[in-house]
Amino acid sequence: MAKEVTRRQDNYSQWYNDLVVKADLAEQSAVRGCMVIKPYGYAIWEKMQQELDKRFKATGVKNAYFPLFIPKSFFSREAEHVAGFAKECAVVTHHRLMNDPKGKGVVVDPEAKLEEELIVRPTSETIIWSTYKNWINSWRDLPILCNQWCNVVRWEMRTRLFLRTAEFLWQEGHTAHATSAEAAAKAEEMVGVYADFARNVMALPVIVGHKSPNERFAGAIDTLTIEAMMQDGKALQAGTSHFLGQNFAKSFDVQFANKEGKLEYVWATSWGVSTRLMGALIMSHGDDNGLVLPPALAPIQVVMVPIYKGEDERNAILDKMYEIKKELEKDGKSVHIDDRDTLRPGFKFAEWELKGVPVRVAIGPRDLAAGTVELARRDTLEKVSASVDGLAATIENLLVDIPNNIYAKAEAFRNANIRKCDSWEEFKEEIQKGGFLLCHWDGTPETEQAIKDETKATIRCIPVDSCVCEEEGVDIYSGKPSKRRVVFAISY
């Protein structure tokens, strides 16, 4: 698939949707633009949550929860922020239904109109800062480091499973600090957490960088991002961390008394990743046979498929499998024995491949006699015969090697599709082929906007930890001087 799609981008969309649905991850809901996350898909999300939580806690962040509804007036306070969000929101105007006096069904009770409309949160900055105001008096109250796992709603015009749904699940961290430096450092630390998670848990190579002013979060001073490349060469913003300066503190009047007893506005950050990460996972590693999951996120790491004729053989093989399962589970592996006797082995193989299970163990009568198993790895689809003795160690090695391999594969693909470009004519052509273009940029929003208008390409980031090319040059569009190259791409 991967090779196909780079050439035929229009089919990539279909491939992705089919994969999501067939792998039993999610489906379109009857509610416009929303999705149903099915148990198998949700299990992957839960794994992501666990891994992220672990990392958040290591940085001192604690989980909390704030209301779903935000009074409309809260949005009037941060002008820039509102410009970015207020337009595409679900609004609650009434609080009661009544039987339709004219016929069947129910209607909204006109008597039950709310004095002030409530906005279903598109993000929680406004309500959280209204709350933090009451929590913060002195420098001793700082920093506040909270994260919340929740759903948010943005009334998107066009939606797509996992990548852009009207309602989605995410985490949003919101921190308050006494100094600018501390807040900026926190924003940087959290994008580091995301990069670590993407690389080491999702096996996803990402570029860490700053967003250009045009692409910044509404109300932020600086936005840090992790950018990934999908198999069709498009960019996907996989996570962001914002340094908000004192903008929100000033809008919501959050001040603290510093050590000298003077009032100061607090410094803020916010950072989030969403179920979009599921989309990144699917589009980065998936192939023609379906999903490819890194073991750290696989709900099932090892699946066992028995091959047998007759009841006796079946029982003998299953006994052996339970034995192996027990041993693997001692090491914390999640193991599933597919003992359904209505399906043939070939069907099961295909099905588990579709679901991306990293390692498959098949045992048939021949194996049972020889004390071996057939071991198959999902990433390369290679099959080898392995001895039952030492199987746990063999599988452990596989589970270590698989993420390394899929990371290397994705990284090689990405690097092969990053190229420098110094001519505007060439740029217009090259950018349509997909991939990242490293180009000089004069640093002005006007130039970026002009390039976007003509090509749909945006500056994905100004990289800080990879593809760093600080060198003198001239802007690809305006010809003005530039000190460094930035990443341009067409994005999701």
Next chain:
RNA sequence: CGGGGUGUGGCGCAGUUGGUUAGCGUUCCUGGUUUGGGACCAGGCGGUCCUCCGUUCGAGUCGGAGUACCCCGACCA
């Protein structure tokens, strides 16, 4: 909200210049044979052809309106 497309058993589709009992694949159910890469045979269940109006002796097919969904744009994690 602009531009395109599609609505026919659960799913995927065909249906000729309008013609009689609306087909095919798959799923599902029953029985049997199978089981080392998505099994096979036989039988069976399952459809107000998106809705309404119109044209016609006759509409899945033609016309109009409505509606739903998909794709492309604007918006965006």
